[in-house]
Amino acid sequence: MEYLKVFLVGGFICVIGQVLLDTTKLTPAHILVIFLVAGVVLGAIGLYEPLVKFGEAGATVPISGFGYALSKGAIDGAKSKGVIGAFMGGLEATAGGIAAAIIFGYIMAIVSNPKTKS
Amino acid sequence: MDKMTNKEYQKYAEKKIPKPTYFKNILYAFIVGGLICVLGQILRNILFKYGLDEKTVTSATSILLVFLGSFLTGLGFYDKLGKIGGAGAAIPITGFANSIVSPAMEFKREGFIFGVAARMFSIAGPVLVYGVSSSIIVGILYLLLSKGR
Amino acid sequence: MSIKRVGKQTVKLANPPSIIGTASIVGPKEGEGPLKDYFDIILEDDMWGQESFEKAEARIQEEAIKLAISNANMSPNDIEYLFSGDLLNQIISSSYSARQLAIPYFGLYGACSTMAESLSLGAMIIDGGFANKVVCATSSHFSSAERQYRFPLEYGAQRPFSSQWTVTGAGATVLSSTGNGPYITYITTGKIKDLGITDANNMGGAMAPAAIDTISQHFKDTGYNPNDYDLIITGDLALVGKKILLDLMKREGYDLSENYSDCGIKIFDGVEQDTHAGGSGCACAAVVFNGYIYKEMMKGNLNRVLLIATGALHSPISTLQGESIPGIAHAVTIDKLVE
Numbered sequence: 001m002e003y004l005k006v007f008l009v010g011g012f013i014c015v016i017g018q019v020l021l022d023t024t025k026l027t028p029a030h031i032l033v034i035f036l037v038a039g040v041v042l043g044a045i046g047l048y049e050p051l052v053k054f055g056e057a058g059a060t061v062p063i064s065g066f067g068y069a070l071s072k073g074a075i076d077g078a079k080s081k082g083v084i085g086a087f088m089g090g091l092e093a094t095a096g097g098i099a100a101a102i103i104f105g106y107i108m109a110i111v112s113n114p115k116t117k118s
Numbered sequence: 119m120d121k122m123t124n125k126e127y128q129k130y131a132e133k134k135i136p137k138p139t140y141f142k143n144i145l146y147a148f149i150v151g152g153l154i155c156v157l158g159q160i161l162r163n164i165l166f167k168y169g170l171d172e173k174t175v176t177s178a179t180s181i182l183l184v185f186l187g188s189f190l191t192g193l194g195f196y197d198k199l200g201k202i203g204g205a206g207a208a209i210p211i212t213g214f215a216n217s218i219v220s221p222a223m224e225f226k227r228e229g230f231i232f233g234v235a236a237r238m239f240s241i242a243g244p245v246l247v248y249g250v251s252s253s254i255i256v257g258i259l260y261l262l263l264s265k266g267r
Numbered sequence: 268m269s270i271k272r273v274g275k276q277t278v279k280l281a282n283p284p285s286i287i288g289t290a291s292i293v294g295p296k297e298g299e300g301p302l303k304d305y306f307d308i309i310l311e312d313d314m315w316g317q318e319s320f321e322k323a324e325a326r327i328q329e330e331a332i333k334l335a336i337s338n339a340n341m342s343p344n345d346i347e348y349l350f351s352g353d354l355l356n357q358i359i360s361s362s363y364s365a366r367q368l369a370i371p372y373f374g375l376y377g378a379c380s381t382m383a384e385s386l387s388l389g390a391m392i393i394d395g396g397f398a399n400k401v402v403c404a405t406s407s408h409f410s411s412a413e414r415q416y417r418f419p420l421e422y423g424a425q426r427p428f429s430s431q432w433t434v435t436g437a438g439a440t441v442l443s444s445t446g447n448g449p450y451i452t453y454i455t456t457g458k459i460k461d462l463g464i465t466d467a468n469n470m471g472g473a474m475a476p477a478a479i480d481t482i483s484q485h486f487k488d489t490g491y492n493p494n495d496y497d498l499i500i501t502g503d504l505a506l507v508g509k510k511i512l513l514d515l516m517k518r519e520g521y522d523l524s525e526n527y528s529d530c531g532i533k534i535f536d537g538v539e540q541d542t543h544a545g546g547s548g549c550a551c552a553a554v555v556f557n558g559y560i561y562k563e564m565m566k567g568n569l570n571r572v573l574l575i576a577t578g579a580l581h582s583p584i585s586t587l588q589g590e591s592i593p594g595i596a597h598a599v600t601i602d603k604l605v606e
Contacts, residue, residue: 012148029241057159224414
């Protein structure tokens with residue numbers, strides 16, 4: 001049941017992205033930014049939180065969940081440390097994922113080469 | 119040909135483009151995206167078993183999924199997943215990793231400074247720029263609004 | 268005092284230069300396509316032993332030129348001019364291949380129209396009496412073009428149905444003032460046509476107006492009509508461009524449905540090979556012309572061909588800035604025999 005909810009929420013978020021891709025001229029890069037900012041905004045006004053409670057990883061694994069984490073971190077930071085916290089909170093909350101992407105990206109670039117698509 | 123205005127031609131040419139296979143694309147995006155999230159949930163559950171707290175588990179799950187996305191990109195598998203899954207492969211955080219690793223690999227021949235490192239964020243950079251900026255705005259707005267109360 | 272011009276945009280060559288040797292080299296994917304038996308060399312590995320896709324492309328072009336020259340029983344020393352171009356920034360592949368060949372070199376940029384552009388200029392130089400032997404060549408490479416114009420290879424993006432697949436390969440033609448044909452007889456040089464298409468994934472739609480303009484101008488200038496040709500073939504309009512071309516040519520009063528084809532459609536099996544609308548790239552028209560068309564003419568299956576290579580002359584920057592795509596099309600008539 002838990003996994004079904006995750007599957008449905010995660011799948012549904014991706015379907016919204018697919019519809020945007022297929023019906024507009026937006027590229028995946030545009031979609032990523034739109035979803036991320038949507039996550040930040042929905043997180044800030046408290047609409048993303050219920051989705052996370054319901055869908056768990058289904059709501060946190062998509063890039064909108066990354067946006068939610070950023071805004072939640074910024075708000076938490078602002079609560080505890082004021083303005084400086086608003087600056088630090090977002091990146092603090094998401095530091096793991098970003099740092100991982102940088103280091104793994106670098107390692108992969110060193111060890112493997114791109115292959116022509118077939 | 120000369121009878122057509124640019125606007126008319128653009129409309130006309132647009133009509134000649136075959137439509138995407140909407141249903142298939144949506145179905146695959148749903149399945150691929152959903153499954154990646156389920157994988158994330160499985161990782162979360164395993165990490166919770168080790169007695170880690172919520173914050174650590176969330177970060178660790180992101181790190182593991184980013185690793186997976188990077189690794190599959192390096193193996194040359196993620197582009198194939200993206201071709202099938204479309205947004206279902208792009209929107210999960212594994213797709214974010216793919217958007218960082220793929221240009222880093224691609225531009226290796228241009229060197230490790232201007233190639234790998236500089237190009238690494240050619241697709242994902244905007245995500246960080248808009249994400250971080252908007253989160254700071256949210257934090258400051260929160261301060262302003264809560265002070266006002 | 269130009270005595271060789273007919274009509275507005277066409278020249279009729281007084282002493283039609285003869286094609287005396289051709290070569291076509293293609294990558295592995297093209298080598299699995301419907302035209303595989305017509306190519307001289309099919310690469311097993313599209314890196315061809317080089318360190319980068321760019322170097323591989325330069326080598327493919329260089330080897331195609333050398334092979335065409337040797338197929339003409341000549342050596343590079345016998346060639347007076349090289350006309351070549353490619354898709355990469357500052358046509359670097361062509362300059363690198365020309366560096367190895369030591370032939371006086373004119374670098375051309377006509378994007379995917381380069382094959383017809385180089386044949387036009389080469390033929391006019393010979394007919395003008397400025398040279399006896401020239402070689403015309405062009406190349407493209409899927410992976411070097413992809414990274415310049417689109418996304419990294421390992422990036423998981425879906426390609427829309429209107430998108431085209433850049434052909435990996437190179438084609439070269441040796442033209443001579445003497446020879447037994449086939450001959451270049453007419454050249455119609457195209458004007459830029461830009462009807463405001465900005466979508467770089469719809470190059471067929473962007474280039475079709477240029478092809479339509481050049482083909483109808485060719486008929487007006489020469490007085491010929493579509494039935495005078497065994498084959499009328501565009502460079503890389505692919506499926507979307509083909510639909511537009513056939514439809515709009517009909518509205519102009521020319522029915523091409525009998526003998527029209529497109530190199531981008533012929534080179535791949537769109538369904539089996541998942542190339543969506545079809546092939547594109549400089550090499551598309553180049554390998555189909557130097558492989559398929561030339562060999563079919565030599566066999567006697569085709570006697571008169573109108574090749575219209577089409578080019579989408581946008582740059583990665585113009586696309587990002589949302590500017591529209593200038594299209595070009597150059598037509599060349601190739602005759603098996605001349606009177």
